[in-house]
Amino acid sequence: MTNLYLLVKISWRNLWRNPRGTLLTALALGLGLALLLISLGLLDGGHEQTIADGVRFGPGHVVVQAKGYQDSSSDELLLPAQVVSNIEGFLQTGKIKQVVRGVSPRLLATGLLSTSASSAGVRVVGVIPKDDRAVSLIPQRMVEGTWLTSDDKLSGVVIGDELARKLELKIGSKAVLMTQSLQPPGSKPVSVDGDEMQSTLLRVSGIFRTGLQAIDANMIFVPLSAAQALLGVSDGQVTQVALLLVKEGDSPLVARALRKQLTGSPVEVLTWRESLPMLAQILGLDHAFNYIMNGVILAMVGLGILNTILMRVLERRYEFGVSKALGLRPRQLAVMVVGESLALTAISLTLGLVLGLSVQHYFATAGLDLRWVFKAGLPPALVFDPILYSRLSVARIVWSVSIVFAMATIISFYPALKAAQTDLPDALKVL
Amino acid sequence: MDEFAVKLKDVRRTYRTGPIEVPALRGVTLSIGAGEFAATAGPSGSGKTTLLNIIGGLDRADTGEIWVAGQNLQVLSAGELAHLRLQRIGFVFQTYNLLPVLTALENAEFTLLLQGMPARQRREKVEKLFSEIGLAGLEDRRPAELSGGQQQRVAVARAMVTEPALILADEPTANLDSASAIALLDVMEQLNQTTGTTFLFSTHDPQVMERAHRLIRLRDGQITGDETRGSQGAAVTRLAG
Numbered sequence: 001m002t003n004l005y006l007l008v009k010i011s012w013r014n015l016w017r018n019p020r021g022t023l024l025t026a027l028a029l030g031l032g033l034a035l036l037l038i039s040l041g042l043l044d045g046g047h048e049q050t051i052a053d054g055v056r057f058g059p060g061h062v063v064v065q066a067k068g069y070q071d072s073s074s075d076e077l078l079l080p081a082q083v084v085s086n087i088e089g090f091l092q093t094g095k096i097k098q099v100v101r102g103v104s105p106r107l108l109a110t111g112l113l114s115t116s117a118s119s120a121g122v123r124v125v126g127v128i129p130k131d132d133r134a135v136s137l138i139p140q141r142m143v144e145g146t147w148l149t150s151d152d153k154l155s156g157v158v159i160g161d162e163l164a165r166k167l168e169l170k171i172g173s174k175a176v177l178m179t180q181s182l183q184p185p186g187s188k189p190v191s192v193d194g195d196e197m198q199s200t201l202l203r204v205s206g207i208f209r210t211g212l213q214a215i216d217a218n219m220i221f222v223p224l225s226a227a228q229a230l231l232g233v234s235d236g237q238v239t240q241v242a243l244l245l246v247k248e249g250d251s252p253l254v255a256r257a258l259r260k261q262l263t264g265s266p267v268e269v270l271t272w273r274e275s276l277p278m279l280a281q282i283l284g285l286d287h288a289f290n291y292i293m294n295g296v297i298l299a300m301v302g303l304g305i306l307n308t309i310l311m312r313v314l315e316r317r318y319e320f321g322v323s324k325a326l327g328l329r330p331r332q333l334a335v336m337v338v339g340e341s342l343a344l345t346a347i348s349l350t351l352g353l354v355l356g357l358s359v360q361h362y363f364a365t366a367g368l369d370l371r372w373v374f375k376a377g378l379p380p381a382l383v384f385d386p387i388l389y390s391r392l393s394v395a396r397i398v399w400s401v402s403i404v405f406a407m408a409t410i411i412s413f414y415p416a417l418k419a420a421q422t423d424l425p426d427a428l429k430v431l
Numbered sequence: 432m433d434e435f436a437v438k439l440k441d442v443r444r445t446y447r448t449g450p451i452e453v454p455a456l457r458g459v460t461l462s463i464g465a466g467e468f469a470a471t472a473g474p475s476g477s478g479k480t481t482l483l484n485i486i487g488g489l490d491r492a493d494t495g496e497i498w499v500a501g502q503n504l505q506v507l508s509a510g511e512l513a514h515l516r517l518q519r520i521g522f523v524f525q526t527y528n529l530l531p532v533l534t535a536l537e538n539a540e541f542t543l544l545l546q547g548m549p550a551r552q553r554r555e556k557v558e559k560l561f562s563e564i565g566l567a568g569l570e571d572r573r574p575a576e577l578s579g580g581q582q583q584r585v586a587v588a589r590a591m592v593t594e595p596a597l598i599l600a601d602e603p604t605a606n607l608d609s610a611s612a613i614a615l616l617d618v619m620e621q622l623n624q625t626t627g628t629t630f631l632f633s634t635h636d637p638q639v640m641e642r643a644h645r646l647i648r649l650r651d652g653q654i655t656g657d658e659t660r661g662s663q664g665a666a667v668t669r670l671a672g
Contacts, residue, residue: 014532325489325516327542328513425489
């Protein structure tokens with residue numbers, strides 16, 4: 001114990017023989033940790049935002065739809081009314097109710113929107129305005145007019161600004177929407193005269209902008225009742241029921257509960273990872289790339305530390321030789337070097353934590369504005385808010401600190417071994 | 432107490448650098464009695480330092496027998512040699528070799544700490560020794576704050592504090608001015624007389640040769656002379672050639 005105290009004391013004092021060198025080395029390792037924390041914070045924050053935006057511009061954290069819809073995207077595949085009411089009833093019960101933030105039944109179809117100026121193929125989304133407001137981000141991205149209200153009934157439509165520009169539409173403008181009646185397999189044609197094509201006159205009540213071309217130029221929103229009437233779908237039938245949860249992490253749990261509840265029904269219950277596989281893959285790739293980059297940064301910092309500690313050890317060969325001559329054992333010499341390295345690591349980690357968490361806090365509150373990078377528009381595959389807000393969990397911080405600590409400790413073993421192997425006659429230059 | 436502190440029999444050591452072989456010791460046979468104040472002298476490359484390192488267990492002989500404090504060094508492991516050095520041998524180096532991060536007192540108690548002696552006992556022992564060799568008041572100074580002579584006295588204190596059987600001093604006065612060298616020799620001779628500790632120096636310094644009670648001359652790795660000074664100061668040649 002006394003020996004250990006002596007070794008720790010010598011290690012600590014050795015560290016401050018060259019304060020500038022020690023601080024520079026500590027700063028290098030600290031910067032490594034700070035970079036790791038900052039990049040993980042931005043990565044996690046970015047992913048959290050991307051998922052939040054992705055699910056709210058898309059099918060929610062969990063979506064229930066007719067079996068086979070995910071693969072075929074066939075508009076004819078509809079959820080029966082009793083399944084929809086079963087879902088809505090189940091979501092009002094027990095613990096599930098506490099984790100669900102919003103439920104929106106949607107009817108999806110393709111159509112052609114025409115004005116005197118032009119026409120464009122569109123994706124028609126029939127929604128219950130109040131319900132979709134709780135799930136979708138579109139109502140929050142209105143740039144002109146207002147989101148749908150239940151009073152819009154048959155005539156109101158909300159469109160993206162790209163589409164409005166293309167069709168020269170303004171608030172109050174009229175456009176004709178032409179669609180094909182949806183005829184679920186085995187059902188009779190809804191149209192009285194047997195004509196499958198339907199058209200209706202719509203009035204633009206709102207224009208939104210998400211910044212995502214795929215949405216702004218293609219999607220139009222109409223009240224669910226209007227869509228059902230236009231598409232010849234009976235009351236209660238929808239394409240999907242989108243669920244927004246309080247926490248993304250509950251998605252698998254809720255999906256599992258719904259699958260159990262809907263056992264025997266011809267439905268598929270998907271988490272966002274299954275309904276938005278491309279987004280999940282991009283995030284996965286991003287994670288992998290980030291881990292590789294962090295690995296490279298840490299390896300570079302690690303080699304720097306190894307070099308520094310090794311140099312410090314080699315510079316003191318004579319001193320180690322003297323200590324050994326006086327009776328210090330090789331193991332004790334190794335402990336001294338590892339102790340010195342651990343003390344250096346502790347200083348580095350403190351510096352890294354202060355620096356990394358300060359920058360992380362700034363990015364968590366003010367955000368990192370990347371709009372200048374994406375002046376030309378965001379890639380269509382990405383659902384991405386250009387202002388990144390950092391998010392760093394305690395588990396991530398502990399993981400990062402542990403990784404850097406483990407790396408520094410392992411790195412110190414080699415110089416410690418070199419010190420322990422100090423050859424006495426050679427170190428003391430006996431010849 | 433053993434009759435002999437050191438006993439060597441036909442000790443040989445050759446250093447090899449690639450194809451070149453440099454014989455440093457060529458069959459040295461020597462006995463140093465317990466309590467002697469002896470010095471080895473000779474020109475550079477004569478084998479003085481090699482002899483001291485082999486006696487101190489810092490280096491190993493190629494052949495021969497080396498007995499120190501009753502132990503055969505040739506059969507001891509590295510760990511056992513370290514233990515022997517810690518318990519039975521003290522070293523004083525030419526360039527003092529104090530640990531720069533420790534104070535004078537901490538340097539002197541370094542070996543006691545390694546021995547695991549309690550702090551209070553350690554401190555008392557070092558402070559007593561410091562006052563005996565004129566270092567009182569300098570306990571808290573770092574080596575860089577001490578003169579060469581003071582540093583070497585701290586090194587002597589470090590070597591003496593464990594009460595070893597043998598102190599090996601490799602050219603201890605080489606970096607000191609005459610006054611400091613005389614003061615250091617006074618200290619070491621006094622310690623030799625009061626404690627009975629065996630001292631063996633290697634030296635170029637005529638002052639050390641003059642003060643040594645026995646002078647062993649080396650040349651080309653062999654003993655060429657061995658003079659013991661009698662109580663009246665007369666030199667007695669024991670062995671030559």
